[in-house]
Amino acid sequence: MTETYLNDTVINAKGTPCSRSVSYPIEASAIRKWAIAVYWPEPAPEVFMYAEYAPEDFDPFAWGPASYESLLPGDDSGVVYRHGINERALGFPEWKFRAGLNGGMNCTYGVRMHVGDVITDVKSVGEYTERQGRNGLMLITQSISTWTNQRNELVKRTINTGICY
Amino acid sequence: MTVKVGDEIPTFTRETGFANWNRYAAVNDEFVPIHMDDAAGEAAGNGGAFGMGNLQWAYLHNMLRSWIGENGEILSIEVQFRSPNVKGQTVTAKGVVTAVDGDVISLDVWTEQQEGTKLAPGSAKVKMGK
Numbered sequence: 001m002t003e004t005y006l007n008d009t010v011i012n013a014k015g016t017p018c019s020r021s022v023s024y025p026i027e028a029s030a031i032r033k034w035a036i037a038v039y040w041p042e043p044a045p046e047v048f049m050y051a052e053y054a055p056e057d058f059d060p061f062a063w064g065p066a067s068y069e070s071l072l073p074g075d076d077s078g079v080v081y082r083h084g085i086n087e088r089a090l091g092f093p094e095w096k097f098r099a100g101l102n103g104g105m106n107c108t109y110g111v112r113m114h115v116g117d118v119i120t121d122v123k124s125v126g127e128y129t130e131r132q133g134r135n136g137l138m139l140i141t142q143s144i145s146t147w148t149n150q151r152n153e154l155v156k157r158t159i160n161t162g163i164c165y
Numbered sequence: 166m167t168v169k170v171g172d173e174i175p176t177f178t179r180e181t182g183f184a185n186w187n188r189y190a191a192v193n194d195e196f197v198p199i200h201m202d203d204a205a206g207e208a209a210g211n212g213g214a215f216g217m218g219n220l221q222w223a224y225l226h227n228m229l230r231s232w233i234g235e236n237g238e239i240l241s242i243e244v245q246f247r248s249p250n251v252k253g254q255t256v257t258a259k260g261v262v263t264a265v266d267g268d269v270i271s272l273d274v275w276t277e278q279q280e281g282t283k284l285a286p287g288s289a290k291v292k293m294g295k
Contacts, residue, residue: 039227
């Protein structure tokens with residue numbers, strides 16, 4: 001039975017920048033299709049069909065970034081992490097879990113995303129904690145994603161929480 | 166419009182299943198077996214395929230956006246994904262005002278299925294459009 005997931009490497013990694021992705025310029029058609037999907041089967045609001053700006057939940061990285069770089073020393077894996085972070089390159093233990101769940105999201109918004117904007121996403125390590133549950137000891141992970149636009153204005157900061165056991 | 170603590174805001178409701186999830190997968194590149202294949206969903210302990218948490222997230226945004234108007238602002242939102250959205254459920258996004266501080270309105274928000282079980286509870290702060 002696992003007694004703890006948390007060693008000094010995991011605990012001390014909090015705040016470490018892990019990767020930087022840059023999006024392709026946001027296209028009106030991508031916003032339109034996104035809105036159709038999240039409002040389906042009812043029509044999406046006109047403001048998104050003839051879009052100048054995107055819904056807050058729109059993800060310009062959905063189909064991959066224009067560029068991606070790891071910020072972790074020695075990480076030459078070339079693996080693009082869209083949601084998570086490269087725990088192996090951080091030196092975290094190679095945990096074996098039976099299940100991994102999307103625990104939740106916490107998002108603070110800044111300026112809107114507009115057509116033509118290029119978004120930069122810097123991911124960093126959040127807080128890792130653990131808790132006993134009915135499935136045994138659970139690891140609660142956080143990755144933090146900070147989006148800025150080409151004017152370096154904050155678009156949003158999201159804390160993604162994962163639950164593994 | 167005067168907003169006060171306890172106000173329930175207009176809801177956003179969708180019947181959910183592959184027709185919604187596949188469209189969302191297509192725009193969000195979320196072709197994950199647990200969302201597309203009943204066997205994979207069952208193996209994950211949910212009795213069949215289940216919907217994306219991110220789509221619940223989108224429904225909550227749709228509800229808030231409709232209420233605050235085009236010039237309104239969603240300042241922040243947080244949710245926990247507590248229960249899976251399985252096929253055939255009618256999912257409703259709901260919100261209740263918990264505080265009004267100047268022009269910043271705080272709400273409890275959540276999605277629930279047709280029997281009232283909460284799927285994704287959380288909270289949000291918004292500003293109404295002028």
